Amino acid sequence: xxxxxxxxxxxxxAENEDGYRRRDFINxxxxxxxxxxxxxxxxxxxxxxxPSKDVxxxxxxxxxxxxxxxxQAIKAVFRKxxxxxxxxxxxxxxxxxxxxxxxxRDPQTLEERTKEGxxxxxxxMGVCTHxxxxxxxxxxxxxxxxxxxxxxxxxxxxxxxxxxxxxxPAPSNLxxxxxxxxxxxxxxxx
Amino acid sequence: MSFPWAKQYTPANGLTKFLDEKxxxxxxxxxxxxxxxxVPRNLSYFWNFGVLAGFFLVLQIVTGVILAMHYAAxxxxxxxxxxxxxxxxxxxxxxxxAHANGASFFFIVVYIHIFRGLFYSSYKAPREMIWLLxxxxxxxxxxxAFMGYVLPWGQMSFWGAKVITGLFGAIPLVGEPIQIWLxxxxxxxxxxxxxxxxxxxxxxxxxxxVVILHIWALHIPGSSNPTxxxxxxxxxxxxxxxxYTAKDGxxxxxxLLFFFALVFFLPNAxxxxxxxxxxxxxxxxxxxxxxxxxxxxxxxxxxFTMDFILPAKLWGVLGMFSAILCWFFLPWLDKSPVRSxxxxxxxxxxxxxxxxxxxxxxxxxxxxxAEEPYVMLSQIATAYYFLxxxxxxxxxxxxxxxxxxxxxxxxxxLGSDKKAVLGENTxxxx
Amino acid sequence: MIRLxxxxxxxxxxxxxxxxxxxxxxTWATEESEGHLPYEHPRDIAYxxxxxxxxxxxxxxxRGYKVYKEVCSACHxxxxxxxxxxxxxxxxxxxxKAEAATWQVPGIDPNTGEANMRPGEPTDYFPSPYPNAVAAxxxxxxxxxxxxxxxxxxxxxxxxxVASLLTGYQExxxxxxxxHPEAAPGPGxxxxxxxxxxxxxxxxxxxxxxxxxFDDGTExxxxxxxxxxxxxxxxxxxxxxxxxxxxxxxxLIFVLFATVLAxxxxxxxxxxxxxxxxxx
Numbered sequence: 001x002x003x004x005x006x007x008x009x010x011x012x013x014a015e016n017e018d019g020y021r022r023r024d025f026i027n028x029x030x031x032x033x034x035x036x037x038x039x040x041x042x043x044x045x046x047x048x049x050x051p052s053k054d055v056x057x058x059x060x061x062x063x064x065x066x067x068x069x070x071x072q073a074i075k076a077v078f079r080k081x082x083x084x085x086x087x088x089x090x091x092x093x094x095x096x097x098x099x100x101x102x103x104x105r106d107p108q109t110l111e112e113r114t115k116e117g118x119x120x121x122x123x124x125m126g127v128c129t130h131x132x133x134x135x136x137x138x139x140x141x142x143x144x145x146x147x148x149x150x151x152x153x154x155x156x157x158x159x160x161x162x163x164x165x166x167x168x169p170a171p172s173n174l175x176x177x178x179x180x181x182x183x184x185x186x187x188x189x190x
Numbered sequence: 191m192s193f194p195w196a197k198q199y200t201p202a203n204g205l206t207k208f209l210d211e212k213x214x215x216x217x218x219x220x221x222x223x224x225x226x227x228x229v230p231r232n233l234s235y236f237w238n239f240g241v242l243a244g245f246f247l248v249l250q251i252v253t254g255v256i257l258a259m260h261y262a263a264x265x266x267x268x269x270x271x272x273x274x275x276x277x278x279x280x281x282x283x284x285x286x287x288a289h290a291n292g293a294s295f296f297f298i299v300v301y302i303h304i305f306r307g308l309f310y311s312s313y314k315a316p317r318e319m320i321w322l323l324x325x326x327x328x329x330x331x332x333x334x335a336f337m338g339y340v341l342p343w344g345q346m347s348f349w350g351a352k353v354i355t356g357l358f359g360a361i362p363l364v365g366e367p368i369q370i371w372l373x374x375x376x377x378x379x380x381x382x383x384x385x386x387x388x389x390x391x392x393x394x395x396x397x398x399x400v401v402i403l404h405i406w407a408l409h410i411p412g413s414s415n416p417t418x419x420x421x422x423x424x425x426x427x428x429x430x431x432x433x434y435t436a437k438d439g440x441x442x443x444x445x446l447l448f449f450f451a452l453v454f455f456l457p458n459a460x461x462x463x464x465x466x467x468x469x470x471x472x473x474x475x476x477x478x479x480x481x482x483x484x485x486x487x488x489x490x491x492x493x494f495t496m497d498f499i500l501p502a503k504l505w506g507v508l509g510m511f512s513a514i515l516c517w518f519f520l521p522w523l524d525k526s527p528v529r530s531x532x533x534x535x536x537x538x539x540x541x542x543x544x545x546x547x548x549x550x551x552x553x554x555x556x557x558x559x560a561e562e563p564y565v566m567l568s569q570i571a572t573a574y575y576f577l578x579x580x581x582x583x584x585x586x587x588x589x590x591x592x593x594x595x596x597x598x599x600x601x602x603x604l605g606s607d608k609k610a611v612l613g614e615n616t617x618x619x620x
Numbered sequence: 621m622i623r624l625x626x627x628x629x630x631x632x633x634x635x636x637x638x639x640x641x642x643x644x645x646x647t648w649a650t651e652e653s654e655g656h657l658p659y660e661h662p663r664d665i666a667y668x669x670x671x672x673x674x675x676x677x678x679x680x681x682x683r684g685y686k687v688y689k690e691v692c693s694a695c696h697x698x699x700x701x702x703x704x705x706x707x708x709x710x711x712x713x714x715x716x717k718a719e720a721a722t723w724q725v726p727g728i729d730p731n732t733g734e735a736n737m738r739p740g741e742p743t744d745y746f747p748s749p750y751p752n753a754v755a756a757x758x759x760x761x762x763x764x765x766x767x768x769x770x771x772x773x774x775x776x777x778x779x780x781x782v783a784s785l786l787t788g789y790q791e792x793x794x795x796x797x798x799x800h801p802e803a804a805p806g807p808g809x810x811x812x813x814x815x816x817x818x819x820x821x822x823x824x825x826x827x828x829x830x831x832x833x834f835d836d837g838t839e840x841x842x843x844x845x846x847x848x849x850x851x852x853x854x855x856x857x858x859x860x861x862x863x864x865x866x867x868x869x870x871x872l873i874f875v876l877f878a879t880v881l882a883x884x885x886x887x888x889x890x891x892x893x894x895x896x897x898x899x900x
Contacts, residue, residue, distance in 0.1 A: 030885035033878035034439065040874070044281035048256055052278040057704045057743050231893060273700045273769070276860070283860040284867065428893055436886040443879030450875060454868025455672055458773060466774035466857070467766070476816065495640045505636055512633065522622050562648045569641035573634040580630025584623040603895060610895040 059190050065121060066185035073138040075126060078177060078189045082126030084138045084150070084163070085187070092161035093120060095148065099160065106172040110162040113176050123187060124163045124174035128152040135159060135174070150174065193228045193412065195424040196221075222409060228427035229434055230415035232603050236310075237413065238441035239303040244401065245442060246296040251394050253289040254338075257282075261341065263387035265380045268343035269468045287457040293335050294460045295449050297483035300328065308520075309541055310418060311529040316411040318521040323404040325517045327397055332484070332514075334393040337386040339481055340378070344465030349478050351378040351386070357491070360507040377471055417602045418529030419595055425612055426599035477559050485556025486549055487513055492560055493572040509572065516579050523580070526587035528595065536590040540582050548574045657803055658796070660788075660813045662780035665847055669854065672869075675862050676855065678710035683834050684852025685709060687845050690832050691825050692768060695760065697748035700769035701856045704742035708859055716742050723747055761808045763821030772850070773857040779850050781814065786846035788814045789824040 051059075061078045065085055068074055073086035088096070093110065101107040114122060126134050130152065136142040137150035137159075145151030146167060147160035157168030164173040179189040199220040201207040206216050220226045260279050262271045275282035304324070307313060313321035336354055340347045355372045359365040374381030412421060421427055428434070452459065460482055464475040480488050487510050494505035531538045548571045555568035596602040604610040668677035685706070688698070703720035711719060720740040725747045727738035740747065749765075750756035756764045772778030792811045796803055805811045809819040826842045834840050838848075854861070 026881065026888055027885045030439065030878070030881040033874075033881050037874060037878055044284060045252070045256065047280045048282060048285060049259065050280055052260075052274070052280060052282070054274070054278040054702065054743075057702070270700070276858075277700065277705075283858075283864060287864075432889050433893060436882070436889045440879065440882040440886045443875060443882045446875050447872065447879060450868065450871050454864055454871060457864070463774050463776055463778065466770040493637055493640060496636075496643050498636050498639060502640075509633055509637075512629070516626070516629075519622065519626060523626050525623075562644065566641055566644050566648065569637050569644065573637035573641070576630045576633035576637070580626045581634070584626060607895075607897065609898045611898050612893070612895055 061189045062182070063187050063189060064185060065187055070120065072140070075138050076189075078125070082134050082138075083177065083189060084122075084124050084126045084174070086122045086124075086138065086163075088120045088122055088161060092148065096160060096162040096164075099164075105165050108162070108164060108173055113162055113164075113173070115179075115181060118181060121187075122161075122163060123179055123189070124176055126150075127175065128154065128157055128170055129165065129172045129174065130155055130157050130168070130170035192410070193421065193424075193427065195427075196228050197225045197429060199224075199226055222405065223435070224431045225429040227409065227412075227430040228421070228424075229413050229430050230421055230426060230599050231428045231433075232415050232417065232599050233413065233434070233437075234416050235437075235441060236302070236306040236416075238438055239299045239306060241438040242299040242442060242445050243296065243303055245445075246292055246299060247394065247397060247401065249292050250289065250296060251398070253285050253292060254391070254394065256285050257289055258387075258391060261387075263341065263384050265343060265383050265469070268341065268383060272342045284453070287453045290461060291449065291453050291457060293338065294452075294481070294483065295445070296331065297335070299445070300331065301483070304328070308545070309531040310414060310416060311524060311526070311531070312414045313521045314524065314529050315521065317408075317414060319407040319410075320404060321521060322518060323400055323407055325514070327400050327404060329514060330393055330397045330400065334390060334397065335481065335483065337390040337393075339465075340383065340386045341390060342465060343383065343469045345467045345469055345473075345475050346462050346465040346478070348378055348469035348471065349474055350480055351382060353478060354480075355382075357507045357510075360501070360503040362504070378469075414529065415599060416530060416532065417596055417599060418533065419597075419599055419602070422598045423600070479557055482553070482557060485554075486552035487556070489552040489556035489564075489568040490572045490575065492556075492565060493568045495565065495569075509576075513575060516576075520579065520583070523584045524587045525584070526590060526592065528592040533593045533595050534586075534590060535593060536586050537583075540578065540586060544574060544582070545578050548578065657800055657816075657818050659816050659818055660784075662777050662784040662814055665780055665783055665850075667779060667847075667851055667854070669851070669861060672865055674865070677851070679836050679838075680848050680851045681709045681855050682711075683832075683836065683838060683845075684848035684850070684855075686834065687826075687832050687849040688768070688852055691845075692849065693746075693749060695749055695756075695765040695822075696768045697750075697765075698746035698769050698856060699748060699767050700745070702743065702745045703740050705859060707742075709855070720744065726751075761821055765822070768853055768856065770857045772854045778857065779854045782853055783843075783846045783850035784814045785812060785820075786824075786826055786849070787843055788812045792818070 059079055061076060061083065063074075063076045063083070063085055065074075065087070068085060068087045070087045070089045071092070073084055076083040076085060096110040101109050110122075111119060113124075114120075126138060128135050131154065133152050133154035135150035135152040135157070137144040143151050143153075145158035147158050149159040149161045149163050149166075151158055152168070152170065155169050157170035158166050159170075159174055160166050162173075163176075165171070177189050179187050182188045199210070199217045201210045201216070209216055217226075257275060260271060260275045260282060262268060272286070275286050277283075279285075307321065307324070336350070340351045351373070355369050355378070358372060359369045361368060370376060372382075373379075374385065412427075415421075462479065462481075467475075479485070490513050491506040491510040494502050494509050496502050498505065500508075526534060526537065528534055531541055551567050551571040552575065555564040555571065558564040600612065604612070668674055668680065688696075703723065704716060706719055707713065707716045720742045723740035723744070723746065724737040725740040725744045727736055728734070729736045750759060753764055766774075772782060775781045789810055789812050792803055792805065803811075803818050805819045809821060810823055811818060812820055826845050829839075829841045831842075832840050832845055834844075838844060858864075
């Protein structure tokens with residue numbers, strides 16, 4: 001359109017081009033503003049599906065670990081998922097330390113997976129890193145797998161006494177969540 | 191579209207050519223709301239409200255689907271999940287306020303849209319089907335809005351559900367069984383709440399379907415216009431895009447200013463405080479009123495206070511439903527050959543000095559308590575309401591002598607100025 | 621034909637409506653109708669969160685919280701508000717935790733599974749003073765104290781209503797009793813001109829200045845306590861109030877800008893379609 005109008009009056013081409021440029025600018029600006037507005041609306045539309053405040057508020061869990069005997073484990077709940085807390089026996093610690101980390105699929109030592117001074121306290125998520133089943137071995141009398149740690153029955157992943165993957169399809173060790181000892185007997189997860 | 195000068199869609203590139211052969215969606219859009227739809231050039235801002243209604247329908251569906259992600263339709267927790275949305279869900283308060291006030295705005299723009307149709311007699315041939323579908327949309331909207339108001343499970347929700355289903359109890363013989371069947375119990379509870387939620391989710395999509403039919407029917411004869419004179423030649427029309435897309439865009443901006451002012455600064459102004467009290471089947475609020483958009487019809491319901499052959503309750507229910515159902519017959523009641531109220535002196539007087547004040551009174555009385563003088567005022571207004579549509583309109587259209595009409599839309603646009611011409615180039619610089 | 625039927629139906633409805641009007645008008649003119657009890661509208665008090673740019677006064681909210689805790693919470697629950705929400709009143713995380721622990725919430729003994737009471741945690745909600753509605757009714761002469769979470773949104777002009785009600789207790793005037801003898805408070809009821817039927821079961825909760833000690837040195841007169849707790853209950857009813865207004869300004873300014881652009885764009889596009897005047 002700009003072309004036909006401009007050629008219709010060749011004497012004032014420059015002026016017209018200027019004029020049309022300004023007019024084009026207004027239309028482009030109006031459409032862009034609508035686009036920006038539409039994009040801004042996406043922000044609440046997307047973020048409403050993220051965890052709500054009450055869900056986030058429950059994202060830390062306090063666990064009292066004083067009653068766990070060596071060789072025993074308890075299941076707690078952290079972010080609606082199982083959390084395993086296990087007090088290792090000296091034999092289990094020795095078994096974990098006897099393994100050369102470089103031979104593992106996900107090389108980590110027991111020391112890296114526990115807190116200093118609490119090497120016997122193994123805190124991991126109870127979620128198999130393969131497809132998210134809950135491994136056996138935390139409750140009394142459950143199968144602990146070939147390596148004496150945890151065993152996931154869904155697809156046969158075996159974890160050792162440091163909850164490291166040793167056999168089966170799982171790609172990595174059971175996840176150690178962020179936690180700290182708030183006292184000698186209490187841990188705060190998350 | 192039957193206008194021979196309507197622009198033809200030509201696919202510009204390989205992709206659109208491919209689409210045009212396999213699924214001509216771009217062509218459909220082009221012919222529906224693009225340059226391929228010629229529209230009378232003299233439309234006033236009253237013609238913006240159809241597009242606005244469509245916008246608010248989409249807004250309601252989007253915010254509604256989001257609220258449904260966080261809401262639980264169970265009488266034990268419905269009120270609590272609503273508060274959960276207001277307090278804990280990210281932007282939940284904004285979604286809910288936008289949905290609640292969006293319903294009000296949907297009704298505001300639809301009411302203006304209907305009044306536009308009534309003043310310009312948009313229901314007349316050849317547009318009867320558009321009007322009939324429009325009335326169907328309005329009825330579906332009322333059902334949807336009513337059921338949506340029940341969902342937060344506040345006091346007004348509960349008692350509104352009880353009172354409105356009670357209307358069906360007025361039907362002779364089968365009334366009470368029907369009410370119990372509608373509620374799935376003897377009072378509103380889980381069964382009613384769940385089915386209302388289910389239907390409240392379903393009906394907006396039914397509305398969207400009827401809206402598509404409404405627009406389809408519109409594209410057969412094309413849009414009406416303020417003169418009521420049919421389009422005669424190309425100079426009477428402009429392509430929908432960019433002219434009316436630009437005008438609708440501006441109109442939408444203005445509507446959103448009002449809408450957001452309400453959502454963010456007076457979000458509860460159109461609601462009722464009692465609905466922030468959890469439903470209590472043992473205590474009725476002092477003053478039950480429906481949402482404001484039902485007030486005129488609620489006033490008609492309450493206007494019939496005496497037994498006269500039929501019981502008063504049945505008269506009220508019949509009156510309320512007839513008040514809307516009579517709109518279905520307007521195309522055949524108003525036989526005046528002239529459409530626009532601008533050229534109908536007698537019709538215009540009854541419209542501005544009869545119908546409009548009547549609706550104002552009905553709105554006012556419907557929201558007021560059921561006591562005098564509101565009941566008496568609503569009785570007079572109710573009588574006029576029925577007289578207007580069922581008696582005055584047929585008679586006026588018979589006896590009225592219309593004022594002279596312009597020959598064409600072009601003539602109306604140019605006015606009496608003999609030197610005025612339409613720009614030779616009707617293509618805007620886009 | 622259709623028009624004949626329509627005229628008959630229209631006349632029918634109009635007739636019934638007019639007859640209803642006639643009967644109603646006759647009754648109205650001949651019978652003395654019972655008037656409403658004259659209750660007063662709440663007094664207007666200025667708050668920091670009023671108006672389109674108002675914000676919370678956190679010190680006031682904290683004072684109001686203290687009034688709720690030490691006075692109202694004896695009978696009224698606050699069930700939609702969580703103890704963690706106190707962080708929005710300007711308390712630090714540690715303060716919220718300490719404050720939460722001062723509330724006793726129902727719990728379960730981890731060893732026996734029996735119901736017990738334990739100190740609250742931030743994730744708990746404000747505990748109800750009564751285990752259920754029956755207990756609440758039994759303890760309060762059958763008048764169940766309403767939950768206060770949403771009270772300022774559940775009453776017309778709610779913030780002012782709460783403050784006015786709390787300071788409004790008085791003896792009914794002689795003129796009122798002369799005109800409306802039924803307005804005299806019955807046993808266990810208390811006269812308050814701001815309550816819709818003038819008599820409410822709640823005894824005056826704020827009875828003396830200094831009933832609650834404010835930590836920030838504000839004088840705890842009865843009007844001050846009433847005003848501050850009304851502010852606190854405005855926050856509990858709508859914790860997003862300030863964020864809502866701030867978001868509103870951003871949205872409105874943007875939409876106004878876009879609308880102005882849309883207007884000029886529309887004007888520019890329509891310029892081509894406007895009629896011109898011929899020069900000849």
